[in-house]
Amino acid sequence: xxxxxxxxxxxxxxxxxxxxxxxxxxxxxxxxxxxxxxxxxxxxxxxxxxxxxxxxxxxxxxxxxxxxxxxxxxxxxxxxxxxxxxxxxxxxxxxxxxxxxxxxxxxxxxxxxxxxx
Numbered sequence: 001x002x003x004x005x006x007x008x009x010x011x012x013x014x015x016x017x018x019x020x021x022x023x024x025x026x027x028x029x030x031x032x033x034x035x036x037x038x039x040x041x042x043x044x045x046x047x048x049x050x051x052x053x054x055x056x057x058x059x060x061x062x063x064x065x066x067x068x069x070x071x072x073x074x075x076x077x078x079x080x081x082x083x084x085x086x087x088x089x090x091x092x093x094x095x096x097x098x099x100x101x102x103x104x105x106x107x108x109x110x111x112x113x114x115x116x117x
Contacts, residue, residue, distance in 0.1 A: 031069050032092070034062045035078040037115070039085020040097065044112030046086075054116035 041055040041062075072078050081092075088108075090100040101111045 029069075029072065031066060031072045032078055032081045034066050034069075035082040036085040036089075036091060038062050039082040040088070040090065041112075041115060042086045043088045043097065044108075044115065047108065047112070049109040049112035050116045058116045 038059050041050075041059050044050045045052050045055045084094050088097045089095065090097050097108050097111070101108055104111070106114075
């Protein structure tokens with residue numbers, strides 16, 4: 001249930017903001033967005049913004065969502081999307097997370113903590 005709430009929140013945030021984000025990076029296939037988000041969670045842990053247990057729980061919810069999706073057309077693209085997230089790149093535009101969060105008037109740390117709530 002919480003995973004569905006998280007997924008809906010990510011979708012709503014990206015849609016309401018009208019900007020490209022982790023969820024909104026591909027209108028037809030959220031697989032790549034979820035993979036990017038998993039990488040971003042690792043970035044958050046590496047920066048010390050959240051602990052590994054919190055990130056693992058949030059990643060588990062994303063993995064559950066991924067399991068409900070059709071197989072990706074390009075698995076290598078999914079790997080690249082996750083790797084970009086782990087280096088702090090948001091979405092298909094690979095915008096630096098620090099720049100992206102400024103749009104919402106927040107910080108990387110605050111955003112990371114929101115993702116694991």
